[in-house]
Amino acid sequence: MSLKIGTATLEHGLMLAPMAGVTDRSFRLLCREKGAEYLVSEMVSAKALCYEQKAKRREAALMGTAPLAAISVGEAPMAIQIFGSEPDFMAEAARMLEASSYRGCVSELPPVAIDVNMGCPVRKITSNGEGSALMKNPRLAGEIVSAMTKAVKLPVTVKIRAGWDSDSINAPEMAKILEQSGASLICVHARTKEQLYTPGIDLRVIEQVKRAVSIPVIGNGDITSAEDALTMIEQTGCDGVMVGRGAMGNPWLFAEIAARMEGREFYAPTIDDRLQTALAHLDQMIAHKGDRVGLAEGKKHVSWYLNGLRGAASARAAIMTADSPDAIRRVLETILKENE
Ligand SMILES: Cc1cc2nc3c(=O)[nH]c(=O)nc-3n(C[C@H](O)[C@H](O)[C@H](O)COP(=O)(O)O)c2cc1C
Structure with a gap:
């Protein structure tokens, strides 16, 4: 199983999930070293990035957003994830990320893709129509992706949830709209917004998304062992897996999954x-x-x-x-x- 995203080729499709407050540079580098083949930044506010970078008299030291989008050589291939609900700001932020030249910090490399957050359940985000609130507004979600794909050459990828709640599971329809709008890859966190992070995911949603689109589909949710990853791939046909909380305190999980995929023995750390x-x-x-x-x-x-x-x-x-x-x-x- 090999997966291409822009200039990156992933042998096993093993990705570290974006986790705000967790997947900072130190953790990303460690996961990369232990076998994660692809990293995603913590989520970055498109609007904050645009305002901060265009502010006339802002001290470099006060610039808190651009550092979240900076990439060091050891992290490649890495995507930057942005959130927002206004197509113009999202397109402008995408242009800045592609250029990867910021006031306030140095990025050694441009991202390999730009990811859009359509899964965040936090009220502060959803109350602005951002994150998982976009699951309720597929038309706007499509407009955002269209505006971004017109603005940049880099692949635009999207991370979605199963739906807003159990009465509105719409990940397959969303995925189709996003694909038609130019998205290059969809990652599905197989829970609704209403479920937040309660244990138990619905693998069928990933499988339905996989059948709905022809771009690569990445499965996400509750992977804490190689067994979980292989089961997700077998049952859904997904092209790769994204691991979040399972890697916290256990970055070796990527090596464990890769070993299982290659039929090799995995030696757990002492x-x-x-x-x-x-x-x-x-x-x-x-x-x-x-x-x-x-x-x-x-x-x-x-x-x-x-x-x-x-x-x-x-x-x-x-x-x-x-x-x-x-x-x-x-x-x-x-x-x-x-x-x-
Ligand atoms: C502390 C924390 C922060 C998160 N931040 C983000 C984020 O910035 N962007 C995003 O798309 N998802 C975010 N997520 C969701 C994860 O990327 C992932 O979809 C979710 O945790 C399910 O995967 P897991 O069961 O492997 O952890 C976050 C999750 C946690 C626990």
Whole structure:
């Protein structure tokens, strides 16, 4: 199974899902190293990017949006995901992303594709008609994709949900409209907006989308093992899989899926490997974001590496109150001893 998106060829179609507040550069690089073949940025507001980049007297240091769209060489191939509901802003943002030259930060590479968020269920987003609210407005969704595909040469891809709620499952119809509007790939998170992230996805929706369009379809939702990924591919015929929460604290999941696809044995990391990786991940976050933010945001990632270990609950509590990387290191040394 190999998948082409613009200039990128993915041998297994293994993608890291966009997750705002989680899939920052440190985590993306780690997942890439562990076998993710394609990365997507955290979602970027199209309007904020346009305003920020055009503001006359804005200090570079105050520019918070463009850094979310910056790509480093080790991350390629990577897509940038934008959200918005106004075709003009979405097209303008797409042009900026294609040019990939920002005030306020350096992007070493342009994205391989531009993805549109039509799945975010957060009220702040949907109340503006953005994210999953577009599932209720297929015409506008199509206009957005048309405006973007006219504005740029890069492939435009779309991430959708099954529908808004159980009475309005419309992913297959949406996918057709998006394909007709010029989309190059559809990723389906097989839950409705109303379901948010409650466990249990509907694989039939992915299969129906796959049958409805001829562009590649990526399945997404609840993949936490190689078995889950293979089952999704077998049951839906999807061209690739996107992994989100399953990779948190377990970036090895991509290597595990790739090994299964190739019929190879997968050697799970030892507890020591896991904890060493957690510390290296924390160091990277501090290097990228500075001592204060890197440590604060890194704590949740370190905690995820403790899933399933003896003493994880008390170690997590100690990590949350730790005031330095060294304090976190000591907590991990203790938990390593407890699990020997
Ligand atoms: C913390 C968090 C942040 C997310 N942020 C985004 C986002 O920025 N853009 C997006 O399309 N989906 C976002 N999602 C949804 C994921 O990309 C994915 O569709 C969802 O988590 C289901 O996949 P999973 O079961 O593998 O996690 C987010 C999910 C989580 C848990």
